[in-house]
Amino acid sequence: MVRIRSLLLAACLALLALASHASALSGFDDLEKSLHLNPVQKAQFETAVAATQRALLSVGLAVLQMKGRIAEELAKPKPDLGALARAQDDVVEQSRPLFREARDEWARLYAMLDPDQVAATRAFVEEKLRRLERIGESLRGLLSESSRR
Numbered sequence: 001m002v003r004i005r006s007l008l009l010a011a012c013l014a015l016l017a018l019a020s021h022a023s024a025l026s027g028f029d030d031l032e033k034s035l036h037l038n039p040v041q042k043a044q045f046e047t048a049v050a051a052t053q054r055a056l057l058s059v060g061l062a063v064l065q066m067k068g069r070i071a072e073e074l075a076k077p078k079p080d081l082g083a084l085a086r087a088q089d090d091v092v093e094q095s096r097p098l099f100r101e102a103r104d105e106w107a108r109l110y111a112m113l114d115p116d117q118v119a120a121t122r123a124f125v126e127e128k129l130r131r132l133e134r135i136g137e138s139l140r141g142l143l144s145e146s147s148r149r
Contacts, residue, residue, distance in 0.1 A: 027124065034120045041112050048105035055098035062091040 028049050037045055069087050073079045113121060 031124045044109040051102035051105045055102045058095045
């Protein structure tokens with residue numbers, strides 16, 4: 001029962017992470033405005049955002065598939081938790097190249113930025129990290145509540 005609860009918690013965490021990344025995408029418009037990009041930078045920015053969206057879409061679709069697998073497996077008299085763990089690993093491995101591509105596109109953009117644009121980008125990233133820290137703190141609270149039960 002504890003393993004099943006852990007697996008369901010992992011699936012919920014994946015969905016929360018996806019939602020967190022989706023909210024990060026909404027901030028790209030604000031970042032773009034604050035950077036005052038020239039046409040070459042704007043083209044690279046759009047390429048980086050598109051690569052990020054592809055990576056997140058891939059994870060979103062995989063998480064939905066994972067949700068179905070979890071439901072099917074838990075419906076069995078004796079669920080194979082190892083199969084679910086392997087499926088989770090597959091999701092990570094399938095999305096890895098897309099996230100690497102997105103990272104490379106953002107690195108290309110970053111190399112094009114002037115010092116003021118770098119400062120604006122740093123502020124944007126720091127704010128996103130603060131949000132992730134708050135989400136992490138909330139999740140730790142949920143985990144500690146769950147472990148006390």
